[in-house]
Amino acid sequence: MTPVSSHPPHGQSPLRTVQVLGGGNAGSSAHVRSLAAGLVARGVKVTVCAPVEAECTYDFTGTGADHVHVPRSSDPVSVAALRAACADADLVHAHGLHASFRAALALSGRRVRTPLVVTWHDRAHAEGARAHLLRALERRVMRAATVVLGTTSQLVDGARQTGARDARLGPVALPGRTARPAGPEDPDRLRKLRAELGAVERPLLVAVGSLEEHRGYDVLLDAAHVWRRLDPAPLVVVAGEGPLRGELQRRIEREALPVLLAGRRDDVPDLLAAADLALLPARRETGRSVLAQEALHACVPLVAADVGGIPELVGDAAELVPAGDAAALADSVVRLLADPDGRDRLRDRGVRQAATWPTEDETVAQVLSVYDELTQPTPLL
Numbered sequence: 133m134t135p136v137s138s139h140p141p142h143g144q145s146p147l148r149t150v151q152v153l154g155g156g157n158a159g160s161s162a163h164v165r166s167l168a169a170g171l172v173a174r175g176v177k178v179t180v181c182a183p184v185e186a187e188c189t190y191d192f193t194g195t196g197a198d199h200v201h202v203p204r205s206s207d208p209v210s211v212a213a214l215r216a217a218c219a220d221a222d223l224v225h226a227h228g229l230h231a232s233f234r235a236a237l238a239l240s241g242r243r244v245r246t247p248l249v250v251t252w253h254d255r256a257h258a259e260g261a262r263a264h265l266l267r268a269l270e271r272r273v274m275r276a277a278t279v280v281l282g283t284t285s286q287l288v289d290g291a292r293q294t295g296a297r298d299a300r301l302g303p304v305a306l307p308g309r310t311a312r313p314a315g316p317e318d319p320d321r322l323r324k325l326r327a328e329l330g331a332v333e334r335p336l337l338v339a340v341g342s343l344e345e346h347r348g349y350d351v352l353l354d355a356a357h358v359w360r361r362l363d364p365a366p367l368v369v370v371a372g373e374g375p376l377r378g379e380l381q382r383r384i385e386r387e388a389l390p391v392l393l394a395g396r397r398d399d400v401p402d403l404l405a406a407a408d409l410a411l412l413p414a415r416r417e418t419g420r421s422v423l424a425q426e427a428l429h430a431c432v433p434l435v436a437a438d439v440g441g442i443p444e445l446v447g448d449a450a451e452l453v454p455a456g457d458a459a460a461l462a463d464s465v466v467r468l469l470a471d472p473d474g475r476d477r478l479r480d481r482g483v484r485q486a487a488t489w490p491t492e493d494e495t496v497a498q499v500l501s502v503y504d505e506l507t508q509p510t511p512l513l
Contacts, residue, residue, distance in 0.1 A: 146177045147507060150221040151197075152214065153182035154204050154231040159304075159422055160253045163495075164227055165190045166307040170496030172196035176503075181217050206234050214238040218246065222507050225249040225499075229256055233269050236276035247506040249499075250277040251302060252287045254419030257346060270294050279502055283420045284441035290418075302499070305492040306425045322406040325399075329392065331406075335366035335469050338407040338432075340400055340423045341414075343374030343393070348413035348437060353380065354458030355413075356389045359465060365390045366469065368411070371397040404430040408475070409468060412436035415455055420445055425489065428482035433475045435464045449478060449485035 149171065151164050161182070168178045178197035180187070187199045200217045203210045215238040218224050224246055226235035232250045239246050250273060256266050274280060274296040281302025282288035291299035326336055337359075341347045349370065359366045368391040370380075377393060384391045397403060404410055410427035417440040424446055427434040436442050438452040446452075451468060453460040468474055490498070 146175050147503060148177045148220055148222045149179070149503065150218050150224045151178060151180045151182075152202070152224060152226040152231045152235045153180065153186055154228050154234075157228055157253060159419070160227040160251070161186050161190050162307045163251075163253070163304045165192055165195060166305065166492045167225075167496060167499060168192055168197040169195035170492060171500065174496070174500060176500070179217055179221070181214055202234075204230070206230070206237065210234065211237045221246055223247045223249065223503055225251070225503075227251045228253060229266070229269055229273060232273040232277070236273055239276070247278040248276060249279050249281065249502060249506070250274075251281045251283065251304070252291060253283050253304070255287060255290060257416060267294075274299075278506055281499075281502070284418060285444055286418050286441050300502075302502075303420060303490055303495070305490050305495045306420075306422065306429070307492055318405070322402070325402055325406045329367065329369055329394070329406075331367045331369075334364035335408045336406060337366050337368045337409050337411055337465065338371065338403050339368065339411040339413065340371045340397075340403070340426070341412075342372045343370070343376040343380060345376065346415050346417075347372075347374075348415045348456065349376065349380055351413045351415075351456055351458045351461060352411065353383055353387070353389055353391060355462035355465065356391055357387070358459075358462035360388070360390055362466065362469070366408070366465070367392060369394050369403065369407075371395070371400055371403055400426065401430060404432045407432050409465060410434045411461070411465070412442065413455075413461055414439060414442070416440055417442050424450065425486070428486045431479045431482060433468060433478040434482070435461065435468065437461075447481070447485045447488075449481035451478065 153161060153164055168180060171178050172195055179200055180192040180197050181200045181202040183204050184201045192199050202214050211234055214234055218238055224235050226232035235248060239248055258266050271294055274291055274294045280291040280296040280299040282291050283303055288299045288301050356368055371394050373396050381393055404427055410432045412423050414437050419441055421442055428449055434450040436450045436452055437455040439455040451464045453464050
């Protein structure tokens with residue numbers, strides 16, 4: 133796709149942008165790296181403000197961008213460092229709530245107003261006093277932003293309800309996390325992986341995500357009681373770490389459930405390619421689910437909770453069940469395991485649905501068109 137403007141006119145300085153990251157979200161960090169690479173290739177000067185740990189993981193400077201270490205904190209020292217990094221910027225683009233709040237603080241009180249673009253990747257959840265704090269931060273960020281790009285329609289609606297002056301749909305691509313193309317060695321490689329996991333001659337079900345309450349793994353374990361009675365019983369592999377590991381592991385052992393907590397894995401595409409089904413039992417998912425995208429890209433039938441941004445993302449290419457309904461989740465899995473044709477239909481639909489999602493190039497082009505809109509000089513009347 134041809135961007136709105138790739139290089140500045142002769143004699144003009146390149147567009148100077150600052151990307152602000154909190155460093156706590158893998159999806160937004162990968163998006164910023166992809167965005168930085170695309171913008172630099174189009175002649176835009178990019179500075180990424182993020183914790184040094186994020187630079188070590190995502191190598192923003194490897195894209196041709198500059199990196200400035202800004203800790204994941206809103207203390208005066210961090211805000212001052214961010215203010216200095218933004219001093220000569222034509223536009224600042226922040227990703228996530230806390231990074232956007234710091235950017236708003238850094239830009240406040242300036243004599244010349246610098247446009248602030250905010251990409252809202254997901255909506256933070258909390259209860260009690262922390263929930264009130266998060267909502268207050270959201271209102272502050274939405275009012276400060278020139279444009280808010282929500283990655284799902286639900287987030288766009290939420291931004292408008294929270295006070296955003298200009299909120300638009302801005303879905304982001306999934307950078308470089310699809311399964312490897314099929315090749316002659318793949319069947320042997322995937323059979324070996326299944327054997328290592330203990331899924332020889334039995335179905336393999338895969339779920340991916342941090343071991344936290346909103347992921348709905350308690351629902352997954354409830355449903356596993358039904359699958360345990362099948363012959364052969366499917367093996368459920370959960371890739372991810374988190375605070376609920378101990379609680380979930382104790383329950384798996386106490387109830388003799390066919391579930392393996394596999395911890396963090398760097399071979400998620402291979403896990404999905406080896407799976408018979410992918411499972412997404414989330415209780416909430418306001419952003420663009422990485423697992424749903426990876427599963428459809430990998431041509432793996434997906435059973436997912438009908439919640440948040442998931443229906444918009446997958447269309448008819450997944451089996452959707454009510455969130456929190458273990459019986460519905462169990463029934464869908466049992467039915468699909470007994471229906472090879474049904475699984476094939478979901479694979480075919482998944483290929484078509486994934487083709488409707490934006491590419492990295494299209495994502496960069498959309499963002500650059502917003503930048504151009506906000507930085508072009510206002511014509512004299």
